[in-house]
Amino acid sequence: MKRDRKRIAIILPDGRIHRINVWPFTTSFREAPLTATILAALVPEDLPIDVVIRDESVGQSPYVRDVDLVGISVLTGTAYRAYEIARYYRQRGVKVVLGGVHVTLLPEEAAQHADSIVIGFAEETWPELLRDFIHGRLQPRYVENKATNKFCGIPIARRDLQKRFGYLAPNTISATRGCKAKCKFCAVPAANFGWQTRPIPEVIDEIKSMNARRIVFNDVSMGEDLLYFKELLHALIPLKIKWGGLASTKVFRDPEIPELLQKSGCSYLLIGFESVRSSSLKDIQKQFNKIENYQYIIQQLRNIDVILMGTFIFGVDSDDEHVFEETVDFVLTNGIDIPRYAIVTPYPKTPLFEELKAQNRILHEYWPHYDTQHVVFEPAQMSPEQLDRGFRWAYRETFRVGHILRRMRGRGKNLLIMLAGNLAYRIYLRRLFRDIDRIRRPQRAVALS
Ligand code: B12
Ligand code: SF4
Incomplete structure (x- = not known):
């Protein structure tokens, strides 16, 4: 069935380093990352897009059903896991976007595992990418323009999408x-x-x-x-x-x-x-x-x-x-x-x-x-x-x-x-x-x- 709205998932992979399992709960021993909640807030309101967030450090599965695009944030230590998740989605025809520190450091490596990569901070490029995606013209690479991308006017992070009791410091x-x-x-x-x-x-x-x-x-x-x-x-x-x-x-x-x-x-x-x-x-x-x-x-x-x-x-x-x-x-x-x-x-x-x-x-x-x-x-x-x-x-x-x-x-x-x-x-x-x-x-x- 064709949906009027697109569904995207923003994924923070791995996080085993801070994960603590005390059955039946899985929590992160550390503070909540802002990466996914900021990226969710940056989705332009005028686009027909619904967002979900998945963070493996708090035990959430990165495999989400019925999504049209996934954005995965990559640190060096989590890169292989990110690529594994990317492979899963791409095999099912879902577009994959990779961004984050490791992608910024090694864009050529990351590009092999994605339909599109985002280099640097993404306040301007992520909304632009989503517009391109909606209009069927997703580009392979989006690069931050350091001259125009300022750290102001940032929308309020979508903490409402974050797992409620998963973090030591939410x-x-x-x-x-x-x-x-x-x-x-x-x-x-x-x-x-x-x-x-x-x-x-x-x-x-x-x-x-x-x-x-x-x-x-x-x-x-x-x-x-x-x-x-x-x-x-x-x-x-x-x-x-x-x-x-x-x-x-x-x-x-x-x-x-x-x-x-x-x-x-x-x-x-x-x-x-x-x-x-x-x-x-x-x-x-x-x-x-x-x-x-x-x-x-x-x-x-x-x-x-x-x-x-x-x-x-x-x-x-x-x-x-x-x-x-x-x-x-x-x-x-x-x-x-x-x-x-x-x-x-x-x-x-x-x-x-x-x-x-x-x-x-x-x-x-x-x-x-x-x-x-x-x-x-x-x-x-x-x-x-x-x-x-x-x-x-x-x-x-x-x-x-x-x-x-x-x-x-x-x-x-x-x-x-x-x-x-x-x-x-x-x-x-x-x-x-x-x-x-x-x-x-x-x-x-x-x-x-
Ligand atoms: C808070 C923080 C944490 C938090 C949250 C982690 C997280 N995922 O963000 C905690 C405490 C859990 C943590 C843990 C660790 N961290 Co840390 N952390 C940070 C810190 C200080 C800020 C991150 C943050 O929230 N920034 C705010 C958000 C909004 O910015 P951002 O994540 O960079 O995302 C922006 C862009 O990068 C981009 N982007 C990012 N991902 C994606 C994905 C897509 C699809 C798109 C489009 C764009 C995009 O868009 C965002 C908006 O502009 C950074 C330093 C930094 N970045 O300046 C280090 C940093 C990320 N951490 C680092 C390290 C080393 C670690 C640990 C290994 C340390 C440890 N031994 O405990 C662990 C690993 C965690 C894991 N998952 O395995 C290194 C990573 C180096 C690398 N090459 O990978 C950094 C860069 C610090 C450093 N001094 O080098 N960390
Ligand atoms: S460059 Fe800055 S953030 Fe990195 S270790 Fe030195 S003081 Fe800390």
């Missing part, structure tokens, strides 16, 4: 996008995302529309422009909400920041410390992180009762087998509230990837392992197995009950939240390591099928 929003820094391992500068801020009244209006007491900013580094950041914090004060987000150590160069964080309702901040060694920070071109300031930052956040999620990466060239112990020691001694570790991952098109490739140190290009939990290259001062073992040791050691209690010592207000967060991490890690082991470990050079 109410997410963005105020900025991209980053000014150029860390050697990071996909954000490699994808040429630039740096853009959204008009503050627009952000505040969207927060009000969310009617939520707790929100999370999905910005990758929200304090890159300190003037903007401070203005945003001022504007948040009257809303009397609690918020969390990601910021770099740079924001603490401004002495007004701690007080503003407190007044604006900041409840947690994720900070990429990355390393406790200056030489390792130099390796990744993140010298703006100053180790001598770490204790000051930790103390400032403690003074204002903001929970600190501190992230560290292992495996850069200056790291040897002692780096795990040094890092855990730093984390325990300084009482980082919720620490997180990652294995440095050379995402395609990053300077790190190009360098390791030139040195023949990339072990394979099997993208499912490009998830920051697997070793995908030959470290300089360790074997891949030592790096893998050290990473797991660091996590296990940090989240031992005795060490959780040690890190919690002296905490007043946030004691219960910290305890809950740390115990949840213990459960998550057990599941994560089991899953990592379950996925077949490829030998060198796995070809893309």
Whole structure:
């Protein structure tokens, strides 16, 4: 039967890394992505299109019946799964559009699996693509025009289409996008995302529309422009909400920041410390992180009762087998509230990837392992197995009950939240390591099928 309206599905594939199954429920241990809800909001109202969203990280099946087009968002770690889903739909005559960071980094690869690809941010190209689709003239490739695509006038994300109880933090929003820094391992500068801020009244209006007491900013580094950041914090004060987000150590160069964080309702901040060694920070071109300031930052956040999620990466060239112990020691001694570790991952098109490739140190290009939990290259001062073992040791050691209690010592207000967060991490890690082991470990050079 011919329908008057077209049905499209927007799919976030895989997400196993954050999925927790506690029968009969499947939830994501993390914040809700904005990708699908924004793309749904960008569907022009005058087009006869109905939208559904499917996110595998919250256990939703990506296989939707009776759809005319699917849009799949692709990260490097989820690319193979995205291509598998694309194949399923294309075999059934459904048009497939691929977009997202990995497509922007490797458009030629993605194009082999799609009827159309979208490169870069899609506020202009996605509506244009949908018009073309309705009129039967879908193009193979749509590229963001950086000169005209601004981060303003963005429609309010369609959170009504998002699974209601699937996420640890369901109410997410963005105020900025991209980053000014150029860390050697990071996909954000490699994808040429630039740096853009959204008009503050627009952000505040969207927060009000969310009617939520707790929100999370999905910005990758929200304090890159300190003037903007401070203005945003001022504007948040009257809303009397609690918020969390990601910021770099740079924001603490401004002495007004701690007080503003407190007044604006900041409840947690994720900070990429990355390393406790200056030489390792130099390796990744993140010298703006100053180790001598770490204790000051930790103390400032403690003074204002903001929970600190501190992230560290292992495996850069200056790291040897002692780096795990040094890092855990730093984390325990300084009482980082919720620490997180990652294995440095050379995402395609990053300077790190190009360098390791030139040195023949990339072990394979099997993208499912490009998830920051697997070793995908030959470290300089360790074997891949030592790096893998050290990473797991660091996590296990940090989240031992005795060490959780040690890190919690002296905490007043946030004691219960910290305890809950740390115990949840213990459960998550057990599941994560089991899953990592379950996925077949490829030998060198796995070809893309
Ligand atoms: C919030 C966030 C998360 C959230 C949500 C994930 C998600 N799918 O968005 C959570 C916490 C779950 C997460 C997890 C991870 N993340 Co993350 N995350 C981000 C962050 C900071 C913002 C994403 C976001 O919501 N942006 C807002 C939306 C609207 O923008 P967007 O997703 O880019 O989508 C726009 C365009 O790209 C495009 N687009 C995207 N998809 C599609 C699809 C179609 C069909 C079309 C037409 C257009 C389109 O249109 C959108 C509107 O313009 C980005 C950094 C960034 N992008 O700046 C990193 C980022 C995406 N994450 C990254 C990584 C590495 C991870 C993890 C592996 C980390 C980890 N070990 O936990 C996991 C992997 C998750 C998984 N699914 O397997 C990397 C990805 C690198 C890469 N090459 O793949 C990024 C780029 C950060 C970085 N510093 O490099 N992440
Ligand atoms: S690692 Fe963080 S600070 Fe560095 S470029 Fe990426 S987003 Fe920016």
